[in-house]
Amino acid sequence: MRDLAQKWTAVPDWHQAVVELSGLAVRSRAGLHQYLVSGNLDAWSSASGLPTRGAGAFGITGGDRYAVQVARDRVLVVSATPLDIGNGWHEQGFGVTEISAGLHVFEGEGPGLPELIARATPVDPYRASASAAMLFGGVNAIVYRYDAGLRIHVDRSLATYLWSWIGTAGMPVAKS
């Protein structure tokens, strides 16, 4: 019987995995609490204390808790600690869904980041765009700056693919 599992790239050990190329280091980031918040974002802001609008494409974030805009009426909240606001619909007009298990997070840093971004997406990293959701390396992802680095959230089922893509696309191009 054929072993079809051999057709797929083995899932890396995310605790140890690192892509280190010239001027670029990308690692997996575990332990973050992630929530999708949809609906009335003004009401969400009043309840949570976070801004109504999250960071957009390549927007700058930092700290232990922040929000990233993924649609007109939806933000992804990323937090080092669990939220005090529970999952489910809230009568103020917004819904909260924990998605920590659904999205894998990568962190990149180094002077090679602009070149990686240029290969991953035509979106201009220096032009404001309201939503951080984009096609990155051919798959849907949420991409923004965190301090001096870059954070990429991707569906967990696509994490191994994107990891392979970064390792390949991040390689320097041979110049003749």
Place this chain on the structure above:
Amino acid sequence: MQLFPCPFCGPRPETEFHYGAEAGNLRPDGAEVGADRWAGYLYMRANPKGATREIWVHMTCGEFFAMERDTIDHKIGRSLALGENAE
């Protein structure tokens, strides 16, 4: 790579978008609607040569919107979020 204007995100690569339908092809309402009207809604398209208005969706942010496009040279005009005077 052509850029399309999402009303929410701004210019984004065309690969992030998906065509929906001709703008203004509204679903018939009511039980008295005749077969011709249903057939027109389901099967007949204007397919204009030149300027047209279409419904598109920006798949990464989920925004549905109307966009003006020229079917000859593929030039893109305005885009309007649905509800902003866009049918």
